[in-house]
Amino acid sequence: MIAKAIAEMSNEQKAQIFPPITRKNFVVRANWLGRNQIITFTNNKGQVVTYNHDEALKIMSPKLSIMPCWIKRGYWSQSTNYPSILRGTSAITAVDLYTAEEIAAETALVESLGAYCTDDSPV
Numbered sequence: 001m002i003a004k005a006i007a008e009m010s011n012e013q014k015a016q017i018f019p020p021i022t023r024k025n026f027v028v029r030a031n032w033l034g035r036n037q038i039i040t041f042t043n044n045k046g047q048v049v050t051y052n053h054d055e056a057l058k059i060m061s062p063k064l065s066i067m068p069c070w071i072k073r074g075y076w077s078q079s080t081n082y083p084s085i086l087r088g089t090s091a092i093t094a095v096d097l098y099t100a101e102e103i104a105a106e107t108a109l110v111e112s113l114g115a116y117c118t119d120d121s122p123v
Helices: 002-007 011-017 053-064 068-073 100-114
Strands: 021-023 026-029 038-042 048-052 075-078 092-096
Touching (some): 026 038, 048 053
Parallel strands (some): 021 038
16 A cells, blocks of 8 residues: 555655665665665765665666575665666666765865965965
């Protein structure tokens, strides 16, 4: 009954009930299908990756359907990065190529260089 109610909702209604979540790993779950869940995680390189769970699961389904962990638990995760099969697909909505540490270092460098500028020219 719950699955039927979720299936009849618009994506806007689903977004209100299932807001975007942040995790420490890439994950797909059979029981999350249909939620249109947006998930963000940080890979082992420190890059922030955002993906649409339903799109990722649809693309990965052929491979997942034969994996023992999927058959047994209906769950698959990976902590190092997102699956290569999803690269360049609509499932991955954003990949921030710079880590938070890299952005902070670049900002500090620009600010330190600003001390050496004496005119109004752009740095």
